[in-house]
Amino acid sequence: MSRFERLNDWTRRSLVLKLIGVAVLVLLLLIPANMVESLVREREYTSQNVIDEVSSLWSNPQQIVGPILSVPYKEFYKNDKGEVLSNTLFAYFLPETLSINGNLATQKRYRSIYEVIVYSADLNLEGVFSLPDLSEWKIDDSNIQWDEVKLSVGLADMRGIKNVVQLNWNNQNLPFESGTAYEVQTTDTYNDSQRYSDNKGGIIADVPLDKAIDTYNFKLTLDLNGSQNIYFTPVGRTTKVNLTSDWSTPSFQGAFLPDERTAPENGFSAAWQVLHLNRNYPQQWLGKTYNLNSAKFGVDLLIPVDYYQKSMRSVKYAILFISLTFLVFFFVEALNNKRIHPIQYILVGLALVLFFALLIAFSEHIGFNWAYLVSSVATTGLIAIYVSSIFKNGKLTLVTAIIIGILYGFIYVLLQLENYALLIGTIGLFVILATIMFYTRRINWYGLYDNNEE
Numbered sequence: 001m002s003r004f005e006r007l008n009d010w011t012r013r014s015l016v017l018k019l020i021g022v023a024v025l026v027l028l029l030l031i032p033a034n035m036v037e038s039l040v041r042e043r044e045y046t047s048q049n050v051i052d053e054v055s056s057l058w059s060n061p062q063q064i065v066g067p068i069l070s071v072p073y074k075e076f077y078k079n080d081k082g083e084v085l086s087n088t089l090f091a092y093f094l095p096e097t098l099s100i101n102g103n104l105a106t107q108k109r110y111r112s113i114y115e116v117i118v119y120s121a122d123l124n125l126e127g128v129f130s131l132p133d134l135s136e137w138k139i140d141d142s143n144i145q146w147d148e149v150k151l152s153v154g155l156a157d158m159r160g161i162k163n164v165v166q167l168n169w170n171n172q173n174l175p176f177e178s179g180t181a182y183e184v185q186t187t188d189t190y191n192d193s194q195r196y197s198d199n200k201g202g203i204i205a206d207v208p209l210d211k212a213i214d215t216y217n218f219k220l221t222l223d224l225n226g227s228q229n230i231y232f233t234p235v236g237r238t239t240k241v242n243l244t245s246d247w248s249t250p251s252f253q254g255a256f257l258p259d260e261r262t263a264p265e266n267g268f269s270a271a272w273q274v275l276h277l278n279r280n281y282p283q284q285w286l287g288k289t290y291n292l293n294s295a296k297f298g299v300d301l302l303i304p305v306d307y308y309q310k311s312m313r314s315v316k317y318a319i320l321f322i323s324l325t326f327l328v329f330f331f332v333e334a335l336n337n338k339r340i341h342p343i344q345y346i347l348v349g350l351a352l353v354l355f356f357a358l359l360i361a362f363s364e365h366i367g368f369n370w371a372y373l374v375s376s377v378a379t380t381g382l383i384a385i386y387v388s389s390i391f392k393n394g395k396l397t398l399v400t401a402i403i404i405g406i407l408y409g410f411i412y413v414l415l416q417l418e419n420y421a422l423l424i425g426t427i428g429l430f431v432i433l434a435t436i437m438f439y440t441r442r443i444n445w446y447g448l449y450d451n452n453e454e
Contacts, residue, residue: 025342026322029349033318036356040315043360044308047114051228054109054116062121062226064100065154065202065233065292067218069093071132074143088145091134093284094276095218098127098236104245106301117247117301118227120162125153126219127236131211137286149209151218154202154233160225167205168219176203176220229253231298234274237283241272247301254297272297310368310415311360317411321352324432325383328403332396344390348383355379372415376408 071091079085102123109116134144151167158178167174209216231254232241246267252258256278258270274295276283281290326345333340355375362371384401391397414425 025345025349026319026326029322029346029353030319032350032353033315033322033356036318036353036360037312037315039357040308040311040360043364044312047308050111050114051116054111054114054118054227058109058118058227059160059225060157060227061229061231062160062224063154063156063231063233063293063296063298064123064125064222066235067095067098067125067127067151067153067220068235069095069129069132069207070150070152071134072145072148073134073139074145076143089287091132091137091139091284091286093129093132094235094237095127095129096215096237098125098234098239100125100232100239100241100243102241102243104230104243104247104301106245106247115303116227117303118225119230119245119247119301121222121224121226121230123222123224124219125222126217129216129218131209131214131216132284146209146211149207150204151207152202152204153220153222155222155224156201156231157226158201161203162223162225163221165203165220165222167207168217169205169207170213170216170218172208174205174207176205178203229298229300231296232272233292233296234272234276234279235292236274237276239272239274241297242269243271243299244269245299245301249302251300251302252298253300255295256297268299270299308360308363311356311363313415314359314372314411315356317414318353318356321355321407321411322349324407325349325352325404327436328400329387332391332400340390344386348386351379351382351386372408372412376405376412380404380408 069092071093072088073091074086075089076084076086100123102121104119104121106117106119109118132149134141151169153176155161165176167176207216230243232239234256244267248263248265248267250263250268250270252261252270256272256274258272261270262268274297279295281292281295325348329340329345329348355378358375358378359368359371362374365371366374380401383404384397387400388394388397391400410428414428417424
C-alpha cells in the first residue's frame with residue numbers, strides 16, 4: 001500500500017479526526033439552530049403587532065393620572081424698554097385623599113391564531129382637595145386667577161371614554177371637556193431626552209373656589225375601554241385603589257404591589273394604599289418639575305401564553321441536544337466498530353434542529369406542553385427509525401432512542417423549573433459527565449486507535 005493510500009486510510013479511521021469532524025458538524029448545525037431562533041423572534045414580533053393592532057382599534061392600555069388642580073397666576077417682569085409685562089404660570093396641587101374603586105369586565109378578541117384581552121372599566125374616583133395655598137412661594141393673592149382654576153384627569157387613550165363624564169364638586173355638577181392643564185408623561189421610555197415628554201390626553205373642568213371654604217369634595221365616574229393593562233398614579237396624600245375583575249391571571253406591576261390581593265380561578269381583587277411619603281414628588285409645585293409616571297402601579301391582564309418564551313429558551317439548548325446525541329453516535333462508532341458517515345451525522349442533526357421548528361409551530365395551536373410532547377416523540381421516532389438502518393442492532397437503537405428521550409425530558413424539566421433551571425441544569429450535566437466517565441473508565445483509547453488503524 002502506498003504512503004498516500006495509508007494516509008487516506010488513517011484519515012478515514014482515525015478517532016481523533018472523527019471527533020474533530022463531529023465537533024465541526026455541531027458548530028455548523030448551530031447555523032440552522034440560529035435560524036430557528038430568528039423564526040421564534042419573528043413569530044413573537046408578529047404576535048405583538050397583532051395585539052397592538054387589535055388594542056388600538058378597541059382602546060390602548062389605560063393609565064389614570066390625577067385629578068390635579070391647576071391654579072394660574074401672573075408673574076410680572078420688565079423688558080429691555082422698561083415696560084412691565086406678564087406671563088401666566090401655573091401652580092399644581094394634589095388632593096389630600098384619593099379613593100378609586102373599580103371593576104374590569106374582560107373580553108377576548110381574536111385575530112387569526114392570536115388572542116387579545118380587552119376590558120371595560122367602571123371606575124369611581126372620589127376624594128378631598130384643600131384650598132390651594134400659594135403663600136410659600138410668596139405669590140401675591142392679587143396675582144392669582146382664582147376664577148380660572150381647573151381640575152384635570154389624565155388618560156392614556158381618550159378613545160376609551162364610553163360615557164359623558166361629570167364632576168361632582170362640593171355637590172355641584174360640572175361638565176368635563178377634552179384636554180388637561182398640566183404636562184406629564186404617561187408612557188414609559190428609556191430615552192432620557194424624552195423622559196418628561198408632554199402628554200395632554202385627558203379631561204378638564206373649570207372648578208369654582210371660595211377662599212372661605214377650606215376643603216372641597218369631588219366625585220366622578222369613568223367608564224373606559226382599555227386593553228392588556230391598567231395603571232394608576234398615586235396623587236393623593238393618601239391614595240387607595242380597590243380593583244376587581246373577572247380575569248384570573250393578573251400580573252401586578254409598577255412601583256407598588258397590592259397590600260391585599262386574591263386571584264381565584266373566576267377573577268381577582270386587589271387593594272393598594274400609597275402615602276405621599278412613598279413617592280418622590282410633593283403635593284404641590286410650580287411648573288413642570290416632576291415625573292408623576294415614576295410612581296405608577298397597576299395590573300397586567302396576562303393571557304397565559306408563554307410558548308414563545310419557552311420556545312426561545314429551548315432553542316438555547318440546541319447545542320446540548322446536538323452534542324450529546326452526536327456523542328452517543330461517536331461512542332457507538334468507537335466501541336462497536338460501526339461506521340457512521342458525516343452525512344448521517346448531519347441528517348440526524350437536522351432532525352434535532354427541526355424539533356424546535358415543530359415546537360413553535362405546534363405551540364401556537366395546541367399549547368407548549370402538548371407541542372413539546374408531539375415534537376419530541378416525532379423527532380425521537382424519526383431518529384430511531386433512521387439509526388436502526390445504520391446500527392442494524394435493535395439494542396443499540398433502543399438505547400439511543402431512550403437516551404434522546406431522557407434528554408428531551410431533562411430539557412422539559414429545566415423549562416418548567418425556571419427559578420431552579422441553573423441549579424438543576426448544572427447538576428444534570430454533572431451527572432451526565434459522571435456517567436460517561438464511569439462507563440468509559442476502562443476503555444483503552446490507544447487500543448481503539450490502534451484497532452482502527454489496522
